[in-house]
Amino acid sequence: MGLFLFLLKRIMGLVPTFFGITLISFLVMHLAPGEPMSLQANFNPKMTPEMRQRLRAQYGLDKPLYVQYAKWLKGLVHLDLGRSFSPDRRKVWDKIKERLPVTILINVLSMALILVISIPLGVKAAVRQNSLFDQVTTVLVFLAYAAPAFWLALLLMLFFGIELNLLPVSGLHSLMGYEQMGALEKIWDWTRHLILPVFVSAIGGLAGFSRYTRSSMLEVLRQDYITTARAKGLPERAVIYRHALRNALLPLITILGLSIPGLIGGSVIFESIFAIPGVGQLMWSAVMARDYPVLMGNLVIVSILTLLGNLLADIGYAAVDPRIRTGIQSEE
């Protein structure tokens, strides 16, 4: 019952936050110089002033800002994100929908890769604090964090794609004969194409997660119950992985929750480099073209996911850690 009330309160709190986000985004977006027709109309001698006015009217840009926002909000309530301002005039949801799967796939894979590598790394580094291993991995993950993604991507392409000719340079699947492949071949084809993008998008995230794991693990290892566990004569393995790690992972739940919006956000940089048709590129070109409906559509999805991610993190935390629910703090 307590948990239910807690949830209800949280969700009620999210609604005004959400509308606040949309209002502010809408205003800020319109503050940027230029208008959606800019790309079509600027410097085009065939564009007469009358036509410009007509286009503005078609897009509803001749109305005051609050009317535009109200209209957009009305659409949103009916789950209608409107139509893009770009020449194709497609529905915003259709444009986002066709790009979501690949973005989610790559981000989930890269998140998984990050967790699989960085958690053991962080644990090892904490257990052997200040050892050579700790120092070397620290330097390495920070190097990976600092390396520009585009540069790394190009080097990898050059090496694996051209020198060794092992992996495809860009794209999602083979150009020819993809339709004729069997299911297994298709999966293999996809895998080959995804190795580099997933690797490049994961490598920058290693530093953060392994450092979080390490510091959280260090804190747990100092606790009395770890000393108790060791005093009981448990093997070191059990102490670290069963007793310490479980508790050390708690803060990571929050961080995971916060990375949910990133899963669909996509990244302009690696999507452009690897020619992957993802959400990041869509957002980027929408910003450049001042395609307001597409931008707002994307913002709605990202902000819902951010709020949801926060909520899930809270719930997850509350579920696994009774201290959050009951308010009891452990003593220093």
Add this chain to the structure above:
Amino acid sequence: MLRIHQRSFLSVAFLFVSLLVCTKAFGKAPSRQMPAYGDAIVVGSIGDASTLIPMLATDATSHEIAGLIYNGLVKYDKDLNLVGDLAKSWEIKQGGKEIIFHLRKGVRWQDGVEFTSKDVLFGFKTITNPKTPTAYAGDFMEVEKAQAPDPYTFRVIYKEPFAPALSSWGDIVVLPEHLLKGKDITKSPLARHPVGLGPYKFRLWKTQERIELDANPDYFDGRPYLDRYIMRIIPDPATMFMELKAGGLDWMGLSPVQYKRQTDTPFFRKNFRKYKYLSFSYTYLGYNLRHPLFKDKRVRQAISYAIDKEEIIRGVLLGLGVVATGPYKPDAWFYNPNVRRYPYDPQKAKALLAQCGWKDTDGDGILDKDGRPFSFTVLTNQGNSLRDKTAQIIQYRLKQVGIEMKIRQLEWTAFINDFIDKRRFEAVILGWTLGQDPDIYDIWHSSKTGPKQLNFIGYKNKEVDRLLVMGRRTFDRKRRKKIYFKIQEILAEDQPYTFLYVPMSLPIIHARFRGIKPAPAGISYNFIRWWVPKNEQKYILP
């Protein structure tokens, strides 16, 4: 079609197909290999198409694809002469006020329905319909009446003779009436699944990934040799180049560095052919003529003398370009080679500036007059490294004659809206994309200096105004040539811009493709006659 270009897009906007070349290819040289059918070509593009209904699209990629699917009544041949396409012939009457097109018979849309003059009339009605969000209605607003008296005749009557009229009846205005009538064109499925009557048929379009076209076996001008055309969208130029190296691309546009250095290897010499021809564009330094600094034409001439244009071409384009002397490229029929030129001459520049009263009285190395130094800011758009480098070279040269030039780079949309449109600039470095017609009324006529209009530098010259109007009313090529020669002379004297350079288009194409013949129109005009010998074909299609 004139448009300012923001980025250097790959390749040309339209692909024109030449009848002439086709008959030649069949007729001659039996000793040579006979062209073979088959294979596919994979083309790289930085941007995705937006819509495949030509009159709604404004980007180069959309027009490139749509140009292979749709045809117009007329087209430009390899030497940039206007020739018939869907129109077999045409008559010009009433001193240019009336044009009658005689259409080909038996041409079919790719869904089997016959093409008639009604489709042209429908396209015309659509493009002039206020509800159609098109950027190309301007030329068609000059039309007083359009008629389709019989299925194979199309007649237009203009309010006044309008020379660019003929060329406006290209592929933008021909639409399948049977698929679009009574429907909202902005919501038509044709935007993503076009049905045309051109050499290629639409196959698939994966957003931001690739567009595939198949040869149209029933094309009225003969089936294209290459079975398939694939455009891959690769936004990053470095990745695109690696794809080319890895064999994932057959055709892309190179940058000067890639052309000169990175492709100068045995691998590329063996597997690829490089081409170069003057692109349909030029880059210029434009002055805000309302600004007191630039009111005197001697000052503008002095700056033109102070800039070493050859040096810019060597440094920025690695020699792959030519000096621009006016608003046209040197291989156009209306280009006047004998206008006043401004070779690099800092002494003359200094002398001209001194004549106008600009002297370095306080010895700080910068000229001054009435206590104010000769200093201005040049604006250019962000992310165009060629323009950035050009600005830096100009900055260096102007400093030597005592002019301080600052450089500021701006994001494109903000640049146009906050600076160009509001006339808040002193000088700019920008470029124009050129059309095949010499008409430049919109850029130079004094009536076009209003807000959002293209004569944003505020150039006003009565003689040029008169000539520009005359050029639009004259159909005779010789007389037109004279008119535009005169305009070029005046512009060269006035130097409202310092015309800098015409860059080259630098396509690279895999060596297995035969039949590519560079011409003033570029290389893609005879694309449907490109072919690959059977034993060299790479992609075998079912």
